[in-house]
Amino acid sequence: MAAATATLLSLPSRAAPPSLTFVTCRTTSPSAISRLSPPPPSSPTPLLLSQEPKTNPISSSSCALYCRHFQSCSGCTHEYNLHQPPILAEAIEFFRDVGVSNFTFDTCRLWGWRCRAKLAVRGSSMNPLIGLYEEGTHNVVDIPECKAHHPSINAAVDLLKQAMAELNIEPYDEDQGTGELRYVQMAVTTYNTSLPASERYKNGKVQVALVWNSRNESSPSSEKLNALANYLWRKGGPRREVHLIHSVWANFQTSTSNVIFGNRWRHLLGEPDFWEHVGGIDVSIAPSSFGQANTRAFDSLLRKLQKYVPYGASVVDLYAGAGVIGLSLAATRKCRSVKCVEVNKEAKQSFEKTASRLEIDMESSISWHQADTSKEPHSWLMGSDVIVVDPPRKGLDQSLLVALQSVSFMKIKHNLSERWGYDGILQVLRGRSKWKRDHGYFEKERLLC
Numbered sequence: 001m002a003a004a005t006a007t008l009l010s011l012p013s014r015a016a017p018p019s020l021t022f023v024t025c026r027t028t029s030p031s032a033i034s035r036l037s038p039p040p041p042s043s044p045t046p047l048l049l050s051q052e053p054k055t056n057p058i059s060s061s062s063c064a065l066y067c068r069h070f071q072s073c074s075g076c077t078h079e080y081n082l083h084q085p086p087i088l089a090e091a092i093e094f095f096r097d098v099g100v101s102n103f104t105f106d107t108c109r110l111w112g113w114r115c116r117a118k119l120a121v122r123g124s125s126m127n128p129l130i131g132l133y134e135e136g137t138h139n140v141v142d143i144p145e146c147k148a149h150h151p152s153i154n155a156a157v158d159l160l161k162q163a164m165a166e167l168n169i170e171p172y173d174e175d176q177g178t179g180e181l182r183y184v185q186m187a188v189t190t191y192n193t194s195l196p197a198s199e200r201y202k203n204g205k206v207q208v209a210l211v212w213n214s215r216n217e218s219s220p221s222s223e224k225l226n227a228l229a230n231y232l233w234r235k236g237g238p239r240r241e242v243h244l245i246h247s248v249w250a251n252f253q254t255s256t257s258n259v260i261f262g263n264r265w266r267h268l269l270g271e272p273d274f275w276e277h278v279g280g281i282d283v284s285i286a287p288s289s290f291g292q293a294n295t296r297a298f299d300s301l302l303r304k305l306q307k308y309v310p311y312g313a314s315v316v317d318l319y320a321g322a323g324v325i326g327l328s329l330a331a332t333r334k335c336r337s338v339k340c341v342e343v344n345k346e347a348k349q350s351f352e353k354t355a356s357r358l359e360i361d362m363e364s365s366i367s368w369h370q371a372d373t374s375k376e377p378h379s380w381l382m383g384s385d386v387i388v389v390d391p392p393r394k395g396l397d398q399s400l401l402v403a404l405q406s407v408s409f410m411k412i413k414h415n416l417s418e419r420w421g422y423d424g425i426l427q428v429l430r431g432r433s434k435w436k437r438d439h440g441y442f443e444k445e446r447l448l449c
């Protein structure tokens with residue numbers, strides 16, 4: 001069975017003998033750090049990581065968040081040692097235990113890394129609160145100086161607050177179900193080829209998606225919605241000295257549940273297509289489709305991932321969203337076939353736009369399928385040389401996990417039985433069970449942040 005020889009890409013291949021990987025961090029001098037102010041979020045490449053096995057010379061304060069919202073906001077869980085989150089040691093230990101010696105970790109940016117944020121809007125029109133919920137409550141914490149956000153997100157939030165006050169836009173009231181603006185999604189594109197490459201990140205433009213408390217665009221409050229979009233465009237659009245706003249979208253949502261987005265989306269102003277450049281390809285991401293929050297780290301991950309995929313492989317990308325991982329592999333590894341499997345039908349259009357910009361071999365088969373990966377998962381694994389899994393935070397569906405374990409067990413058994421014997425195989429599987437028990441799944445996002 002072809003699927004039995006698949007490679008599971010959340011776990012790099014085994015290399016012997018196992019060796020411990022240390023992560024070191026190069027950063028600014030201690031004297032510069034003692035002022036206790038963080039570097040400007042837009043500063044280029046604050047940290048570089050290497051694998052040299054040295055002791056770490058960095059004090060925890062040099063890689064600290066210094067965010068005034070840290071105590072009240074639930075967004076960040078670590079304040080110090082951002083370059084060495086506790087999960088890193090666990091990950092290194094886990095991979096060492098299963099014999100993977102080439103595990104590496106890149107922090108990329110430690111400040112200003114978040115290029116995509118969904119923020120709740122509460123309070124009043126004159127004093128809006130735009131941010132995340134306080135841990136365990138539905139109280140929104142205003143985070144105008146968030147250190148994780150790309151600076152353009154904070155600037156766009158500031159502009160939105162001005163607009164709300166001037167136009168008397170009422171934030172949503174969860175108890176009453178009243179008000180107009182419920183949430184805002186801000187996504188930054190850092191891909192502007194009219195600027196030199198070194199200028200692009202800090203000059204990122206924001207796609208603003210306003211989640212409006214009405215059924216559709218013909219409801220009575222639509223005039224206010226249009227006035228709000230026009231305000232953002234007038235004050236932050238291409239005619240301003242600083243062009244901040246890429247585009248404005250509306251999403252209509254009246255449900256009283258916790259679901260942020262409704263099913264209806266409308267493009268209001270600006271460029272309809274949002275392009276970013278990651279993993280060596282241009283990618284289109286609609287606001288209705290999943291997009292990775294940490295653009296730089298995602299790019300770094302894709303470039304590493306590509307090295308594990310043999311040229312001409314058949315790849316299945318499960319939980320694919322708009323298929324960015326699969327398409328990046330298709331383009332850079334000349335894959336024979338790439339199947340992207342995703343449950344959200346909204347992502348298909350973005351996949352098609354991205355695929356239309358790729359130079360793909362005529363012989364290659366590239367496809368996107370709207371499907372639930374937990375249903376008959378074996379059917380997606382069959383015939384694949386490489387399986388990519390990138391599930392949401394709740395982790396892999398149980399049925400898929402079972403299917404993957406059967407595939408990976410056959411692969412491990414095939415590869416390792418002569419080299420390590422039965423004990424070696426058990427050790428690998430025990431390691432996997434331990435990781436699963438402790439973490440549920442491999443928390444890629446936490447490692448990337």
Ligand SMILES: C[S@@+](CC[C@H](N)C(=O)[O-])C[C@H]1O[C@@H](n2cnc3c(N)ncnc32)[C@H](O)[C@@H]1O
Nearest residue numbers: 290319320321342343344371372373390391392
């Ligand atoms: C973390 S995102 C990853 C998206 C994509 N790999 C990327 O990097 O842009 C997880 C994706 O899984 C999708 N998803 C969630 N449950 C699913 C299921 N049971 N079957 C297929 N896709 C699912 C979500 O809609 C979301 O797009």
